[in-house]
Amino acid sequence: MSVVNGCGQMDLIRKAIETAERVFAKNSYFFGDFMTYRCDSLLVRIIDQENIFLDSYPFKSENLCGMLIVDEYEKTIVYNSTLIAERRNFTIAHELGHYFLHRDKQSKFTDRSKDIDDNTLNELEMQANVFAAQLILxxxxxxxxxxxxxxxxxxxxxxxxxxxxxxxxxxxxxxxxxxxxxxxxxxxxxxxxxxxxxxxxxxxxxxxxxxxxxxxxxxxxxxxx
Known part of the structure; x- marks a missing residue:
């Protein structure tokens, strides 16, 4: 597990925010009026634009929220079908954070509840959380x-x-x-x-x-x- 503090953490947060804002700006025209905005509609739009396959599965462990797989054969996000809508949206946005920020570091991310908590110390998970919150809103x-x-x-x-x-x-x-x-x-x-x-x-x-x-x-x- 990689842990960062101080200026290094602020740089990671800044990059996550800027990346999320760029992704939103690229897709914001989809919403003619921001009063019609819904984050689930934005997430589906981004997934379609990036040619990512989205799937759901009722994982036996409730703690398993979702995963991202990126290799020469596929780009896939899988989320736990038992999640409530708000948790599902954040999980998908979190996996998109890994996709846009970390896919050059590893090809598979498996995220549990502790990874999507605000107090995670893992720098990749923390950055994906910041990205997700910024992208959703x-x-x-x-x-x-x-x-x-x-x-x-x-x-x-x-x-x-x-x-x-x-x-x-x-x-x-x-x-x-x-x-x-x-x-x-x-x-x-x-x-x-x-x-x-x-x-x-x-x-x-x-x-x-x-x-x-x-x-x-x-x-x-x-x-x-």
Missing amino acids: PNSIVLHLLQNGLHYFQIKKKVQISYQALYWRLVNYLINNHGLNKSIAQQVVEEFRYFSEASMNNIVHHKMASIYSIVTRTERQKFFV
Whole structure:
């Protein structure tokens, strides 16, 4: 197992984010209106463009999420058919991360739940996770959905992303694109979740959450710079 720290890890993260954004940009024209965006539609589009065979199988072990095989005979992604939709989407995106970032390093990747966890120390798995989160919810989609006033659970449903994956994706979006530190970013996202849930119960409107003003203010500043 290869473990990296500090600047080396940041370089790996940056490469994963940039690669995912390039892959999305190449296929973004497929969505005429970003309000119609769904990550499963994007994943199918990419798999088709790359001529990858996608298959599912009910693996006996629930911990086995998926695998990627790339050699002179085939390019195949197999996912566990017992996975719920959100976990399936992340697993497929994770395998695409291996495909775009690591296929020159090895020809087969077998991924279990521990490999797709946020706290994995393996550099290839960590990088594939960062790629997957960025691909499922690219920067332009995050911005568009927030600018159109969607709340936390509307974004989750529309994108087909898990509760936890959306939380950390928004935290990292605020850190990387709006200059917040991790602690403040987490507070903002937790407030966003709270107001979103309260809004669904008609207690308070979700647009009172500070995430909307942060995103709008920063984008306005970029425009006038």
